[in-house]
Amino acid sequence: MSNETIGLMRDHKRSDPKGTKISKLCRRRLMELASRKQYEPKWVAKVDAQIPWVVETLKRVGENGTKPIDTFSYTMPAALTVVLDFALDIDLSKHTDYRDRICLYANNALESVVKLDKYKLFFIHLPSWLRAWIPLRFWPDWVAYQQGLYDDILDLQEMHNKNWSLGDETESLLAILQTDQAQGKMEEWDVINLIQQLCMTGADTTASVTSGIMMNLARFPAVQEKLYKILESQNFRADEFKECPYLLATIYEIYRYCPMIYRSLLHSITEKTEILGETFEKDEFICFSITGANMNEKYFKDPWKFNPDRHLNEDGEFQKSPYQHPFNTGKRSCPGQILADIELFHFMKHFIKHFEFKLHPDHPMPVVESEEGWNSFWTRQPHHAPMHHFLQPKERKFLLVPRDN
Numbered sequence: 280m281s282n283e284t285i286g287l288m289r290d291h292k293r294s295d296p297k298g299t300k301i302s303k304l305c306r307r308r309l310m311e312l313a314s315r316k317q318y319e320p321k322w323v324a325k326v327d328a329q330i331p332w333v334v335e336t337l338k339r340v341g342e343n344g345t346k347p348i349d350t351f352s353y354t355m356p357a358a359l360t361v362v363l364d365f366a367l368d369i370d371l372s373k374h375t376d377y378r379d380r381i382c383l384y385a386n387n388a389l390e391s392v393v394k395l396d397k398y399k400l401f402f403i404h405l406p407s408w409l410r411a412w413i414p415l416r417f418w419p420d421w422v423a424y425q426q427g428l429y430d431d432i433l434d435l436q437e438m439h440n441k442n443w444s445l446g447d448e449t450e451s452l453l454a455i456l457q458t459d460q461a462q463g464k465m466e467e468w469d470v471i472n473l474i475q476q477l478c479m480t481g482a483d484t485t486a487s488v489t490s491g492i493m494m495n496l497a498r499f500p501a502v503q504e505k506l507y508k509i510l511e512s513q514n515f516r517a518d519e520f521k522e523c524p525y526l527l528a529t530i531y532e533i534y535r536y537c538p539m540i541y542r543s544l545l546h547s548i549t550e551k552t553e554i555l556g557e558t559f560e561k562d563e564f565i566c567f568s569i570t571g572a573n574m575n576e577k578y579f580k581d582p583w584k585f586n587p588d589r590h591l592n593e594d595g596e597f598q599k600s601p602y603q604h605p606f607n608t609g610k611r612s613c614p615g616q617i618l619a620d621i622e623l624f625h626f627m628k629h630f631i632k633h634f635e636f637k638l639h640p641d642h643p644m645p646v647v648e649s650e651e652g653w654n655s656f657w658t659r660q661p662h663h664a665p666m667h668h669f670l671q672p673k674e675r676k677f678l679l680v681p682r683d684n
């Protein structure tokens with residue numbers, strides 16, 4: 280790949296239908312692969328493979344359940360390993376140097392590429408031909424730093440291609456994309472950019488929600504106990520969602536009640552549109568408030584109550600509310616949602632088996648099920664504070680008490 284074609288983003292313009300078409304194809308490829316039912320056991324196995332080292336690490340850093348910890352830095356490498364194994368068919372737990380470095384790039388990206396600031400908006404709005412004339416010393420520092428991620432992705436691509444050539448079966452996302460590239464449907468930078476996007480979007484999200492689930496089970500011990508008993512009665516098998524609807528219902532209640540990913544990305548309006556009486560002009564920015572819908576009495580009865588049962592129907596089956604959109608909805612909704620649900624379900628099945636999650640008096644988390652109680656759970660720090668691309672709980676530390684001690 281030549282240096283000229285490496286950049287943080289393909290230059291998308293509405294006047295460039297080819298770019299839009301290729302993005303749609305990339306997105307479709309990701310969703311097609313994740314939704315192949317026959318591959319689901321393969322994705323589950325990738326989650327299962329992470330469990331021994333994550334459980335051991337959580338026991339060690341949590342000093343066998345005596346020291347409260349923030350679990351994000353341990354769930355993040357596990358989630359990244361799963362998503363990159365899905366994309367590249369490479370097990371990064373055998374290449375921890377790449378895994379740990381890519382986690383750093385992804386976390387750095389969240390504090391830079393993903394966060395909006397005036398400086399960045401200014402750069403985005405310049406036409407690319409003009410941007411190309413700006414000397415690198417005027418670019419934000421993180422731009423040069425993030426280029427290192429591309430080197431790692433190119434190395435991993437080489438590693439992948441040692442075991443795969445054009446015409447072989449396409450079991451990884453990279454193989455599928457490279458086949459498209461060979462057929463002239465996309466260019467090399469599209470392939471690399473999609474892998475880069477997965478590093479930035481596919482691990483911190485799942486890792487953050489996994490930590491959020493454990494934290495909320497510590498806040499609501501009766502739900503945790505019920506879940507443990509159900510899973511234990513099945514010997515912690517639950518290979519599929521339908522085998523433990525209460526676990527999926529609990530995950531969806533945590534998506535609703537603890538929406539750390541509280542809004543969609545920013546999108547621009549393509550033509551003058553009216554939504555619920557509001558008029559939006561072409562090119563205006565729009566963003567969907569996931570939290571706003573979640574906590575609206577109109578869509579969820581007693582919204583301030585934590586109640587997984589609201590996601591089960593009369594037969595005890597999981598029923599997704601049409602008003603809940605943790606992944607947003609429509610053409611730009613999260614393409615990783617199938618994989619994300621699989622990851623959360625199976626990570627949690629194992630974590631619940633191995634640990635009891637408990638609050639610690641030095642790190643109190645409010646559990647008052649009222650509007651005030653709900654509000655007091657969150658920090659009020661500004662968007663530029665660390666990790667504030669997500670909605671952040673004031674307290675993130677809790678105990679993970681091993682059940683097998």
Ligand code: HEM
Pocket residue numbers: 306362476477480481482484485488540542543544545605606607608610611612613614615616618619620
């Ligand atoms: C629990 C985990 C996750 C949650 C809650 C989540 C949520 C979201 C949300 C709200 C968006 C913005 C959608 C919009 O603005 O319309 C998004 C975008 C995206 N997500 Fe996820 N996500 C999760 C996991 C994943 C995973 C595992 C992957 C990859 C396999 C992924 C890949 C992406 C990508 C590529 C985008 C950008 C889509 C675009 O711009 O068209 N996400 N996600």
